[in-house]
Amino acid sequence: MSFRRIRTLIKNEIFYGPKDIVLVMSLVIPVLLALFFNLAFGNIFNDRAALGLLDKGDSEMTTILQSSGSISLKEYYSEEDLKAAASDGSIDMGIILPMSFDDMIQSGNAEIRAYTWGESLIKHRVMIGTIVNDAVHEMSGSILPVNIEMIALGDVSEVPWNDRLLPLVVLTAIFFGGMMLPAASLINEKNKHTLEALSVSPATIGEIFTAKGTIGAILALVMGVLTLAISGQFHSSILSLILVMGLGSVMASQLGLIAGAYIKDMNTLFALWKFGGLLLFGPAVVYMFPQIPQWIGYIFPTFYVIKPVVDLTINGLGFDAIILELLILIAIVAAIMVGVNRIVSRLSNQALRLS
Amino acid sequence: MNSRIIKALLKKDVSLFLSNRFYFLITIVGLILYIAIYFLMPSEVNEELNLAVYENENTGVFSQITGEEGINIEYFSDKEVLRQAVMDGDYHVGISLPDNIIAIWQAGEKPDITLYYSSSTPTEIRDAMVALISEIAYIQTGQSINYNISQEVLGTDMAGAQLSLRERMRPLLAVVILLMEILTLASLISVEIEQGTARALFVTPMRTSDLFMAKGILGVGLAMAQAILFLLLANGFDHQPLIILTTLLLGSMLVVGIGFLLASLSRDVMAVTGWGMLIFIILLIPGFGNVMPGLLSDWAKVIPSYFLTDTISRVVNYGAGWSDVGINLAILAGLTAVVIFAGMAALRRRYQ
Numbered sequence: 001m002s003f004r005r006i007r008t009l010i011k012n013e014i015f016y017g018p019k020d021i022v023l024v025m026s027l028v029i030p031v032l033l034a035l036f037f038n039l040a041f042g043n044i045f046n047d048r049a050a051l052g053l054l055d056k057g058d059s060e061m062t063t064i065l066q067s068s069g070s071i072s073l074k075e076y077y078s079e080e081d082l083k084a085a086a087s088d089g090s091i092d093m094g095i096i097l098p099m100s101f102d103d104m105i106q107s108g109n110a111e112i113r114a115y116t117w118g119e120s121l122i123k124h125r126v127m128i129g130t131i132v133n134d135a136v137h138e139m140s141g142s143i144l145p146v147n148i149e150m151i152a153l154g155d156v157s158e159v160p161w162n163d164r165l166l167p168l169v170v171l172t173a174i175f176f177g178g179m180m181l182p183a184a185s186l187i188n189e190k191n192k193h194t195l196e197a198l199s200v201s202p203a204t205i206g207e208i209f210t211a212k213g214t215i216g217a218i219l220a221l222v223m224g225v226l227t228l229a230i231s232g233q234f235h236s237s238i239l240s241l242i243l244v245m246g247l248g249s250v251m252a253s254q255l256g257l258i259a260g261a262y263i264k265d266m267n268t269l270f271a272l273w274k275f276g277g278l279l280l281f282g283p284a285v286v287y288m289f290p291q292i293p294q295w296i297g298y299i300f301p302t303f304y305v306i307k308p309v310v311d312l313t314i315n316g317l318g319f320d321a322i323i324l325e326l327l328i329l330i331a332i333v334a335a336i337m338v339g340v341n342r343i344v345s346r347l348s349n350q351a352l353r354l355s
Numbered sequence: 356m357n358s359r360i361i362k363a364l365l366k367k368d369v370s371l372f373l374s375n376r377f378y379f380l381i382t383i384v385g386l387i388l389y390i391a392i393y394f395l396m397p398s399e400v401n402e403e404l405n406l407a408v409y410e411n412e413n414t415g416v417f418s419q420i421t422g423e424e425g426i427n428i429e430y431f432s433d434k435e436v437l438r439q440a441v442m443d444g445d446y447h448v449g450i451s452l453p454d455n456i457i458a459i460w461q462a463g464e465k466p467d468i469t470l471y472y473s474s475s476t477p478t479e480i481r482d483a484m485v486a487l488i489s490e491i492a493y494i495q496t497g498q499s500i501n502y503n504i505s506q507e508v509l510g511t512d513m514a515g516a517q518l519s520l521r522e523r524m525r526p527l528l529a530v531v532i533l534l535m536e537i538l539t540l541a542s543l544i545s546v547e548i549e550q551g552t553a554r555a556l557f558v559t560p561m562r563t564s565d566l567f568m569a570k571g572i573l574g575v576g577l578a579m580a581q582a583i584l585f586l587l588l589a590n591g592f593d594h595q596p597l598i599i600l601t602t603l604l605l606g607s608m609l610v611v612g613i614g615f616l617l618a619s620l621s622r623d624v625m626a627v628t629g630w631g632m633l634i635f636i637i638l639l640i641p642g643f644g645n646v647m648p649g650l651l652s653d654w655a656k657v658i659p660s661y662f663l664t665d666t667i668s669r670v671v672n673y674g675a676g677w678s679d680v681g682i683n684l685a686i687l688a689g690l691t692a693v694v695i696f697a698g699m700a701a702l703r704r705r706y707q
């Protein structure tokens with residue numbers, strides 16, 4: 001196998017390969033899904049009041065409000081920006097802390113100016129008022145005259161929907177582009193008989209497959225990372241995440257190459273995607289509905305991609321916790337690689353008569 | 356222009372549209388789906404924090420906030436009934452006050468207050484309720500806060516009359532319905548080019564202007580009829596119907612122009628679908644700004660559909676008049692003219 005020829009094939013595929021619906025969908029669908037789920041379940045349906053803060057001095061209140069979990073705090077550095085944000089609904093209320101605000105609180109003569117967005121909900125205004133009052137009490141050194149015990153009722157193991165949907169988003173990102181792109185590319189070459197043309201060049205079937213698989217895997221990895229970043233989950237265990245998603249991307253492109261080698265047209269590829277999607281996205285369904293026995297997930301090969309991703313992101317676990325799944329994933333990738341190699345050698349032996 | 360030829364072309368295009376099952380289905384099913392989405396969205400805004408309070412005696416602890424705007428308090432004399440009501444989701448949280456709470460405070464001690472919440476209660480509400488209870492405790496123990504807050508409400512104060520999610524989504528859905536026709540029109544033209552029927556038409560007495568007029572009428576008709584139907588069902592014509600009709604007409608013409616451009620730049624129907632989806636998504640972005648105010652920055656105004664969505668939103672949801680949306684309409688008309696002419700020029704070259 002020649003690295004130089006593979007590089008040339010990759011370059012040709014990128015610059016002269018088909019830029020059709022599959023490529024557009026590979027790029028657009030995962031981003032759209034991630035954005036939609038984050039907007040829908042992260043913002044539209046959340047009940048967090050948005051407070052804008054302009055601290056003209058260096059008040060302790062800023063630190064207290066930053067640590068508050070019941071509001072979204074956005075800091076501003078000019079009154080115009082704060083006012084504009086309260087006008088267009090970026091924040092429910094914007095408050096301005098004057099210079100030496102902390103001293104004013106101690107002397108009992110403090111004044112806060114606030115801009116309220118006309119369309120903000122009353123409960124958000126109440127919540128912000130309560131949180132600001134609480135922060136002022138904390139600053140003034142008041143001792144809380146009550147013990148509050150919090151008791152959860154009902155099913156306490158409820159998982160937020162944006163966490164439940166993360167596996168679906170990540171699997172779509174990795175497997176749609178990773179699988180469909182090499183498959184579509186091979187089918188396209190077969191339909192246009194350009195693969196036969198390549199056979200008279202020094203490039204081997206193995207090199208052609210490697211080039212197409214590499215592009216699919218890279219695209220899948222990039223889209224996987226992008227969707228995790230959009231979902232706000234790409235901040236810790238980055239190397240472990242890249243390793244797992246990299247292996248998942250290789251698995252996706254291997255499956256794409258197998259599909260591309262056997263399928264003759266795009267309609268059949270889409271039909272396979274519809275049926276195969278059930279097998280690929282099985283673990284996502286298991287994660288979505290915790291009522292389904294979780295052991296069912298272990299049946300699906302993609303489970304060994306998504307479980308480590310969920311463990312590293314949502315569950316906040318480290319590399320140690322994913323070693324077993326990672327080893328199984330490596331074994332699966334190696335097994336599929338054997339299958340791809342057999343197809344490549346069979347096709348090579350058939351004098352490259354693919355169509 | 357020959358009206359007889361245009362009529363014949365329209366007849367042909369309508370039958371082509373009806374015979375293309377995919378686009379015919381996505382038009383009908385899509386319309387039904389968007390109407391269903393509209394009616395499935397919440398029609399009311401829950402502006403209040405609902406608290407259930409258990410107390411064995413009338414302590415008056417919550418009297419300061421009882422009746423306050425934004426807080427709804429219901430008192431319970433049975434703790435189990437309160438717990439069940441919280442579990443059923445009737446209240447955001449339940450607060451159980453101990454017996455003799457006032458006496459405990461008077462003795463300088465800390466009473467134990469229990470806060471019940473359902474697992475579906477958002478964390479931010481739970482945390483805010485803790486802050487609220489703390490606040491009440493400070494007040495009860497005479498630890499008042501030494502600061503004033505002076506508030507200015509920006510824009511119309513809509514407290515108590517907030518737009519529901521359904522109302523916020525109305526402009527977005529109307530624009531989605533319009534924009535879907537980009538795909539339909541572009542694919543109809545693309546099929547004609549692919550199959551060679553477009554070239555065949557040019558050997559007839561038909562002129563290019565007849566062809567563009569027929570396609571334009573079809574595109575505007577398809578897009579506008581659906582958008583009107585949707586807005587009729589969604590009470591979108593309750594205020595300033597003439598502005599809405601004008602906006603929809605301009606929007607439909609914009610859709611036709613983009614459809615022409617897309618068809619002229621795409622190789623086949625697959626490419627129309629792929630690139631059309633991308634254009635569709637980009638044009639949809641301003642609509643999300645109506646659903647989530649403050650989401651978009653000023654850059655969204657670069658997207659032509661911004662002026663379409665913004666006009667519909669301001670008229671339908673905020674009762675704007677001609678003077679409020681005049682500039683928007685002028686910009687939209689200008690953009691539409693540019694896109695239509697660009698589309699016709701590009702398509703003319705493609706036909707040739």
